[in-house]
Amino acid sequence: DAGVIQSPRHEVTEMGQEVTLRCKPISGHDYLFWYRQTMMRGLELLIYFNNNVPIDDSGMPEDRFSAKMPNASFSTLKIQPSEPRDSAVYFCASRLRAGGEQYFGPGTRLTVT
Amino acid sequence: GIQVEQSPPDLILQEGANSTLRCNFSDSVNNLQWFHQNPWGQLINLFYIPSGTKQNGRLSATTVATERYSLLYISSSQTTDSGVYFCLTRGTYKYIFGTGTRLKVLA
Numbered sequence: 487d488a489g490v491i492q493s494p495r496h497e498v499t500e501m502g503q504e505v506t507l508r509c510k511p512i513s514g515h516d517y518l519f520w521y522r523q524t525m526m527r528g529l530e531l532l533i534y535f536n537n538n539v540p541i542d543d544s545g546m547p548e549d550r551f552s553a554k555m556p557n558a559s560f561s562t563l564k565i566q567p568s569e570p571r572d573s574a575v576y577f578c579a580s581r582l583r584a585g586g587e588q589y590f591g592p593g594t595r596l597t598v599t
Numbered sequence: 600g601i602q603v604e605q606s607p608p609d610l611i612l613q614e615g616a617n618s619t620l621r622c623n624f625s626d627s628v629n630n631l632q633w634f635h636q637n638p639w640g641q642l643i644n645l646f647y648i649p650s651g652t653k654q655n656g657r658l659s660a661t662t663v664a665t666e667r668y669s670l671l672y673i674s675s676s677q678t679t680d681s682g683v684y685f686c687l688t689r690g691t692y693k694y695i696f697g698t699g700t701r702l703k704v705l706a
Contacts, residue, residue, distance in 0.1 A: 519694070521696075528696060528698060528699065529685065529687075529696035530696070531693065531694045531695075531696075534694070542692060542693070544693075545693075575640060577642065585629065585630060585649075586630075586647070587630075587632055587644060587647035588632065588644075588687070589644065590634075590641075590642040590644075592640075592641055593640055593641075593642075595640075
């Protein structure tokens, strides 16, 4: 099994630009999670999906952030426009079923200058 | 909302020593997981342990949900155990990471 795949691994962009982060969950997993890690706030949940449907997006910081899951094998997290305070490591995770363990991808390190 | 605190925040050990890391949560939880974040930033699953005790080699974990805590035991620590240890749990509606324990094991 390839595990959770995220791309790109590193992204450097200028303030105001659109950023799209991508995630491919483990095949067969029904749940997909997006987390963000910063020094100030630690690891925090942004949004999660069950069977491609967003269940809880209360962690999405503001309207500049959006996430989609068009099918069971792909999700995107988009930031438009990006700001320097969005600089962080963004992790994607997937889970087979309710009550099971989450498996994390390698993360995308985003730097907004 | 639910609070998840870990202790100690920092820990320095000599190689070969044992340690206990603690995760306290302020409300009833489920889906308790322990992770090791290695120096390269990768989050590695250690245990999924909503209750009871599990062991995997030098590591073991115990969760007492009724007392609202979980413990991670590391025995005979090695330099490769260095990194940050996190617990992740779910309250009524939210998934919450603990504050982390930063461990450094000295050779």
